[in-house]
Amino acid sequence: MAPTAVNGTNGSRDHRAVLERTATPPSRHMSLEEARTTLRLALPEPGSKFSQDDEWCVVAEPDGTWREYRFHDYDKIFRMPGLYEKIFYDVLGCDxxxxxxxxxxxxxxxxxxxxxxxxxxxxxxxxxxxxxxxxxxxxxxxxxxxxxxxxxxxxxxxxxxxxxxxxxxxxxxxxxxxxxxxxxxxxxxxxxxxxxxxxxxxxxxxxxxxxxxxxxxxxxxxxxxxxxxxxxxxxxxxxxxxxxxxxxxxxxxxxxxxxxxxxxxxxxxxxxxxxxxxxxxxx
Incomplete structure (x- = not known):
C-alpha cells in the first residue's frame, strides 16, 4: 500500500524521491517549531484502515531513506525532535x-x-x-x-x-x-x-x-x-x-x-x- 505524503501527493516512488531530496532532518540545535516544519512524513493511502494501536507512518531519515514508525512506538518517536507534534498535532489534528x-x-x-x-x-x-x-x-x-x-x-x-x-x-x-x-x-x-x-x-x-x-x-x-x-x-x-x-x-x-x-x-x-x-x- 502506497503512503500518502502530508502535502497531498500520493506516496508513489517518484513523489518519495522528491521528498527525499527536499527533506532536511531536524537538528538538536533547532527550535521545536523549526523541527516540526523540517520533518517530512507520509501516511498510508486514504483507503487503508488500521486499528488505532496498529497505525503507522513513514518518516524521512537523515540518510535520505524512509523509516516506518508505529504510532505506539513512543520511545522511537520521542527521540526525534518535533516528530510527535508533527504526526499527532500538525497532521492528525490532536486537540x-x-x-x-x-x-x-x-x-x-x-x-x-x-x-x-x-x-x-x-x-x-x-x-x-x-x-x-x-x-x-x-x-x-x-x-x-x-x-x-x-x-x-x-x-x-x-x-x-x-x-x-x-x-x-x-x-x-x-x-x-x-x-x-x-x-x-x-x-x-x-x-x-x-x-x-x-x-x-x-x-x-x-x-x-x-x-x-x-x-x-x-x-x-x-x-x-x-x-x-x-x-x-x-x-x-x-x-x-x-x-x-x-x-x-x-x-x-x-x-x-x-x-x-x-x-x-x-x-x-x-x-x-x-x-x-x-x-x-x-x-
Whole structure:
C-alpha cells in the first residue's frame, strides 16, 4: 500500500524521491517549531484502515531513506525532535490537551478554585504538551510521570522547566521510596490525557496514580469511548463506570469529542471527563 505524503501527493516512488531530496532532518540545535516544519512524513493511502494501536507512518531519515514508525512506538518517536507534534498535532489534528484543560478551567471557575493553587500529577506525561497547556492557564506545580526514559528526555529537551519534578516509573509496581517522593508533592489533581488504554496505561497504573491524589482532588482524563462500553475487556469500563455510579468519582464535566483523526481521516472519538475524587476507585 502506497503512503500518502502530508502535502497531498500520493506516496508513489517518484513523489518519495522528491521528498527525499527536499527533506532536511531536524537538528538538536533547532527550535521545536523549526523541527516540526523540517520533518517530512507520509501516511498510508486514504483507503487503508488500521486499528488505532496498529497505525503507522513513514518518516524521512537523515540518510535520505524512509523509516516506518508505529504510532505506539513512543520511545522511537520521542527521540526525534518535533516528530510527535508533527504526526499527532500538525497532521492528525490532536486537540485533547487544549480541550481538556479548557474543561478543567471551566470546572475550576464554577467551583471558585484558582488554577494556580493546583498541584498536578501528569500521568503519561510524554514530552510535556499537557504541562504546557496547564501552565498557560496558571498552573504552577506539575509533576510528570512516564514509563519511558525517552519521554523524560524529550520533555527536558523540548519543554524545559515546565515540570517541578519528572519521574520515570512503572505505576503497576511503584517502588515505596518513589511513592513517598510523589506524596511529598501534596498532589491534588490527576491528569491522564490521550494515554489510557491500548496497554499504555493499564487500570492498575491509573489506580496507583489516583491513590496519590488528595481527597476531593480533581481527576482529568480522556478515554476512547470503546473502553467505557459494556463489551470492554480492558477493565476500565467496570472500574470507572462503577466509581461514577457509586459517587467515588463525582463527574462535573463530561463531553464526547474528537481526539484526533485516524490515518484514514475518520474521527477518533473520546470521552473527556473532569471529576472530583470523593472516594476510592471501585474494584
Amino acid at each position: 485533547s490537551p487544549r480541550f481538556m484543560v479548557g474543561l478543567l478551567n471551566e470546572a475550576l471557575a464554577t467551583a471558585g478554585v484558582p488554577a494556580e493553587t493546583l498541584r498536578v500529577l501528569d500521568l503519561g506525561a510524554g514530552n510535556g504538551i499537557m504541562a504546557e497547556e496547564l501552565a498557560a492557564v496558571g498552573v504552577a506545580h506539575t509533576v510528570g510521570v512516564d514509563i519511558l526514559v525517552e519521554a523524560k528526555e524529550a520533555a527536558e529537551r523540548d519543554r524545559p522547566d515546565l515540570y517541578a519534578d519528572y519521574h520515570v516509573a512503572d505505576f503497576t509496581r511503584l517502588p515505596a521510596p518513589q511513592r513517598e517522593t510523589l506524596l511529598a508533592h501534596r498532589l491534588d489533581t490527576l491528569t491522564v490525557v490521550a494515554a489510557l488504554g491500548f496497554g499504555d496505561i493499564p487500570p492498575a497504573a491509573f489506580r496507583t496514580a489516583y491513590d496519590l491524589i488528595a481527597p476531593d482532588g480533581w481527576v482529568v482524563m480522556t478515554i476512547k469511548d470503546a473502553f467505557l462500553e459494556a463489551t470492554d475487556t480492558s477493565g476500565f469500563a467496570g472500574m470507572i463506570g462503577e466509581s461514577i455510579r457509586s459517587g467515588a468519582l463525582e463527574v462535573v464535566r463530561r463531553e464526547r469529542f474528537q481526539h484526533r483523526l485516524a490515518t484514514d481521516r475518520t474521527p477518533l472519538l473520546y470521552e473527556g471527563i473532569v471529576a472530583r475524587k470523593r472516594g476510592p476507585l471501585a474494584g
